[in-house]
Amino acid sequence: MPNFVMSYLGSTVTPGEAGNQFWALIYVLIIFTGVSVAVIAMNWIERKALAHFQVRLGPMRVGPHGLLQPFADALKLMLKEDIIPAAADQFVFWVAPLIGLLAAFTVYTVIPFGPSQAVSDMNIGILFMLGVSSLGVLGIVVAGWASNSHYPLIGALRSSAQMVSYEVAMGLAVVSAVLMTSMNEKGTGTLSMIGIVQAQQQQGVWFIFKFFPLGFIAFVIFSIAMIAETNRAPFDMAEAESELTAGYHTEYSGLRWSLFMLAEYAAMIAVSSIAVTLWLGGWMRPFANLLHAPAWDFIFSLFPGLTFGSLAAIAFVGVTRMPAHSFFKIQRIGLAVFAALLGFIALLLLAIAIVGRSADASLAARFNEGIDYVYWFVLKVAVFMYLFIWYRATWPRYRFDQLMRIGWKVLLPISLGVLVVTAIVGVIVS
């Protein structure tokens, strides 16, 4: 049995490629859980970060520094009455949040957390991702219509128009990155997510820096379009609170509403993953080609452990700074346990990094490698998540027609231009 598990852990291909459904199922479960946890964490971080941007404290009551707030929220939403308006289209109203959720989570099957850390490596991976993530808008459109109410309907109309106008620029930006993958001896590119990262590995450059500034421009276009695609500020017209009360989910409540939120955050993580994969080298650590000595590998493999270690240190500082009043006793203990947990994870990761270094191509080394891949990927995605919060705190909301104008008259021509120039430069260089 241990041997069996170990063979899985040491596998060098994705479960999809191995054709192993059981292993794929485990991967799917791990990713589903991981994404759900990430959404919960994102919920807390967004509220906290936004609060600190706005000279507030954010949640402080439920758990130390509001750490348990997302769980309290989730519990509340699950227990809340689920109201379906009498005039709503019952079936469509019921099914709409599921469409969004399914679309958001299906995307994760092809996201490469590492060269073998993905459910499957489809050879049309990026096409599949774009297609499926664009299905998410169907959930919004249908929800707005099914509510049989004017505000949701306007929200749905805005959302669909917005999606159609940004999808094009987004697709063209992606194509220019895909073009860059064909800069090899064979001259054939790839649409596979893993293949795209491997192409960056072979060419020794993240595509954001490739043909500077072409890759960078395409990246910027994508990162603007992805905000519009996920309906986040400053493009959150579909749920513009001050205009449409709550936009497409005005009539939703309780669990069904929370499904929309879950889908929104999952979609945010998904599109950030696309950006990371295409332009930021996916699972590769920074300077993978510049500093490629084993010593550097070792230093960079310490990062996961150090990250958790510093988080634990922050939590411990929080413990010492808690007021000495007996009211805070339980919170104090809770935070200390949390800090200890983080510290334990940090020690574990450091141990793996150290053991994995000395052992030669053993399981520990593999494991260490896997942790590195996932760590760097998640770290890059986390930067995007933070940017999402930052945008929301900083910018006013665009108006609907301005958004369309930017999509069609600014982003689309630029992305077309970048595509053409990338192709020309690529031909000249090769």
Place this chain on the structure above:
Amino acid sequence: MSPRTNDSANLDLETREKPYLDSNELIINMGPQHPATHGVLRVILKLDGEKVLGTECVIGYLHRGVEKIAENRTYTMFNPYVDRMDYVAAVSNGLGYCEAVEKLMNVEAPARAKYIRVILTELNRIASHQLWLGTHALDIGAMTPLFYTFRDREEILKIFEKYCGARLTTHAFRIGGCQYETYAGFEKDVKNFLSFVAPKIDEYETLLTTNRIWLERTKNVGVISAADAIALGVTGPVLRASGVKWDLRKAQPYAAYSEFDFEIPIGTNGDTYDRYLVRMAEIRQSLRIIEQAVNGIPEGPIMAKVPKVIKPPVGEIYHSIEAPKGELGYFIVSDGSTQPYRLRVRPPSFVNLQALDVMVRGLLVADVVAVIGTLDIVLGEVDR
């Protein structure tokens, strides 16, 4: 020029039978429960897609019959009621009422009282503009300025609280002057506030004034020409942003305003961005006035000789002041008894709200909230 005020009354709210594919005219009820109508305003919007074809404001959800109540209260008893009209600028309301009654009785508040009045009123103007800025920015989607302005407005409310014990509905003035002498350290507090808030105003401006999205959302949105604005009776920053240099503090100086040196900021285009700039400049001018007032505050009594029972002579009076939102006027008819025979308030918000229809026709839904925000209405004052 005739503003199209009558069109809105003829807004065709009947859903007519439409041809098969042309049913995209929507009637939308914005409010009375809506996050961006600043209270309980109900705006019925007729939309073609997102384009506004016409609006109709339904008001009265916050009607408390303030003017009728006045007829059953003595002049002194009615004084706190005016605070509840424009509750974010309660001090201005009190100033207007007290001065109107004083004018009717032909008494004048002592110089020191006038200075205290000016300081508190101008502080209140800043507080009102800060609240406007925060909520207006929130309507346009910028969340953060709201919290910044509320943080700084708190300092003003603290001064109010120290002076008269109340933060919002202050009832700061009495007929004939002020009841309370300034507390020890009042001048220091005000001066501290002045040096505290000036950089904060710059902070708001760094977030918004040159922000591209803010410019796009506010420039050429809700334009009202000077002629239209005058015809509709619009006053205050909305009128001044259209380029009319009309400020009652200069035009008909009251309290001690004639003794201070300040500018009247005006705009040129009459759009939402100009109104924003005008109000920001007004905050700075208010700081100037407060500074002069605090430095030059005279010693002396704070209450004029006013009889215990206020019984103005038979007659009528109209007195108006420049409230943060525009011209706030009180028309009082006295029959010589202890209670007003009739009291009528000219609230700036109510009159300014009439310009909404002119300003939003042909714009989009998103602009409606921007324009409601830029008009800076307070429903307590609109409905009274």
Place this chain on the structure above:
Amino acid sequence: MNPGMNSAFNSGMAPVATPFFFYMLSGLAIVGGLLVITRRNAVHSALALIVTLLAVAGLYLMLYAPFVAGVQIIVYAGGIMVLFLFVIMLVNIERSSKERRFNRMWPVGLAAACALMALFVSAFVKGRALFPDRMMSLPESSNTQQIATMLYGEAGRMGQYTFAFEIASLLLLVAILGAVIMTKKKI
């Protein structure tokens, strides 16, 4: 290494439970298609159409044509159906659901449908040679490149369908321009 694992690796991209997925997907497509034409509510029809399109995309995947499947999802299920819903939402559903569903042309439509089906059946019966007995197993990884080669050709050689492809794209461009001119009152 575990023997079971090895066999899994060696089998390569072995399709799993092919008949089950085939019948499931084609069943979904047919049921969806029937719902499209029988639902009174246009939005329900559109949703059923999406199910059909997705099922067809699944069938393409089973035929080792992942590129076509991906394009099917992006273009039809993602793009076109959103536009469909966009238009349908503006239609007064209450009214349209009360209107007579099939106009007097329905016998003609039925005849046309039967003729089309006859054509398919006859093509299948007569052209046996065209249809291989068993599923072709194309090398999956080069599917996208094969399509590219067919459409655009390789270096120095025009592709098999380059001309037809360009004609089709020109036609689409004209259609787009026509649509813009028809809807826009002033350009």
